[in-house]
Every structure is written in C-alpha cells, then in structure tokens.
Amino acid sequence: MDEMTRLRELRADAPVPDRSALAPGRLRLTRAVASGRRARRLRADWRIASVGAAAAITVAAVLGTQLVDAAAPDRSGPAATTGTLRLDSPAEVLNRAADAMEKQEAAPEPRDDQWIYTRTVMAQSPQKMMVRSPQKGPAVGRITYDPDNWVPYDNSAAAKNGKDDDYRTSRQVYRAANELPDDPARLLAKVRSFYPTGNTAENPPEAEAQHSFRAMGLMVEAYPIAPAALARIYRALATVPGVHVTDHLVKDAAGRESIAITRKEDGSHEQREILLDPHDFSYAGMRFVVTEDYEYKSSAGKVQFPTEKFKAGQIKISQARVKAAVVDAKREKP
Incomplete structure (x- = not known):
C-alpha cells in the first residue's frame, strides 16, 4: 500500500470541511506559494485541512511545468489598437483606468445574507507537497483546487484579526475601500494599516513600497469594490515607488x-x-514572473528537495478571475 493511500485512510471518516469557512485559507496558500513565505501561513488552508492533524505537512516545490510568454508581444488587443492608451507609463494607464471607473455607477452594497461567487483559473501544474507520515516518513502528494468558490459576504466566522493575516471579509474590504481618502499618500498608509506587514523574524516586515504594492494588490483583487473607491485606489497605486507597466x-x-x-x-x-482587463480596467488576475535566472534549493527537516532552476520570463504562478458576482445562495451561479 502506498503512502498517500495510507494517509487518506488515516482520516477517511473525517467530515468534509465547509468551503465557506476554509476559503480564507485557500487564498492564503495561493499568496504564500507565490511570495515564498513560510508554511506558517498555510496552517488553515482548505486543501490540507482534510489530511488531518496526525500528519505534519510541508508545502515544497511549486511548479512541475513553467509557462513562458510568447517571444513576440501580442499587440492585437484593444488597448494597443485604439491608439489612445500608451503602455509605457503606469501613471498613464492607472489614471486612465481611474477615469473610466469614475464614470461607472455603483451597484448597491450586497446584503449580509448574500454570497460572493468567483470562478478562478490557475495556469500551472497541480502544486506538489511533501507529506510526512510518523510511521513511514515523507511521501509526495499533489494539491488541487476547485475553480468555483462561494463565500458569504459577511464571512465573520472565518475572518482573522491577526496582524500578519491578509484575509478580510468582502464586507470589510468594501466598506474600508469606501472610506479611503483621495490623497494618494494617506490612502496608501490606510491600506498598509488594513493589510499589515509582518513583525517577526519568521515573517519580517516589508519595506514601505513593497508593502504598499502587495496591500494594494489585495485591495484591487477584492470583490465587490465600488467604482469610485477603485478609482482612488488606481490613482494611488500609480504613485508607489518601483511600479511599472509592461x-x-x-x-x-x-x-x-x-x-x-x-x-x-x-x-x-x-x-x-x-x-487588468484592457476593455474596462477591471481586475483580471495576478502573476509572479521570474526576472532573472536563478537556482533554488529547499528542505523540510532532514529531507532535501532537488535544486530547481528558473529562467527569466518563466511564470511561476498565474491566476485569472473569469467570473465574479453577488448571488443569493451558496451553489448559485450567475
């Protein structure tokens, strides 16, 4: 009998966790894998919760296959052919995006009893993980995910208040975004406070500019966001040091x-x-892209993993949100 079969049988009688309660962990795993943060932030993830407390789990190497952009840039898209949007300045792009948002009417805020439905596409191979069994040692498994997700708008039961936790409910983000000031510097400070940085040796604090960009990315990704609030966020994002546009x-x-x-x-x-979507400047997804060739070697206890080689241009992780909507019930699709 192989190790993964033993591991599955170990907790075969455990109930399946409720997806709405475990959704915050799903988001944390994606971000932790992308940013290289330690497995400390993965402890509540829905994909490893079903394994059970009897096994100690360490997430190891990320991708079995890598994605690379085509050598020749695709300039056939709407943002290039209109001749009105130049992709050479983040201020040009983000201020234009803000202008577009300011012309949109805001939908009513969702009710507390409603749900946020999202459908996500991940362009990567299933993530590998190392599972350490107390009896048999390490075994390799895989992490998968369900692209359809439903989370209560007021998901207070799953909200975490720790200073190093990125998760906020949709209601928290919606209301915090509406209260953001117009001034970019004050807005960035508010968003950094809303999504604090680390404060320990294991999770050290970020420099201000990186903290701002990470926190603003989380704010932009949230759904729903009032258009006027998103416009202020875009204008402030353009002022973060080191920000560029491809x-x-x-x-x-x-x-x-x-x-x-x-x-x-x-x-x-x-x-x-x-x-961002070049048609309406809405959030489209996120990526982590290698900027220079490098090698990476990791370990978990006495287990050494093979050295991974990365090439400039490789896409380590790519996530696209293809659908987002407010619905009245779990499992309802728009």
Missing part, C-alpha cells in the same frame, strides 16, 4: 489579453503583477 499586453491564466502593472519583489528574483 509595454505590451500579456496573457492571463485564461488566455485573455491583459495589462500588467508590475513591481519587482525586494530581495527576490521575480516580480509581482496585477493584471
């Missing part, structure tokens, strides 16, 4: 052309990208 449209995980707002991660070999 000079051609890129492909998101669903194969759609997108505008990439980027910033190289401090002390890293990769950049974080916030992807």
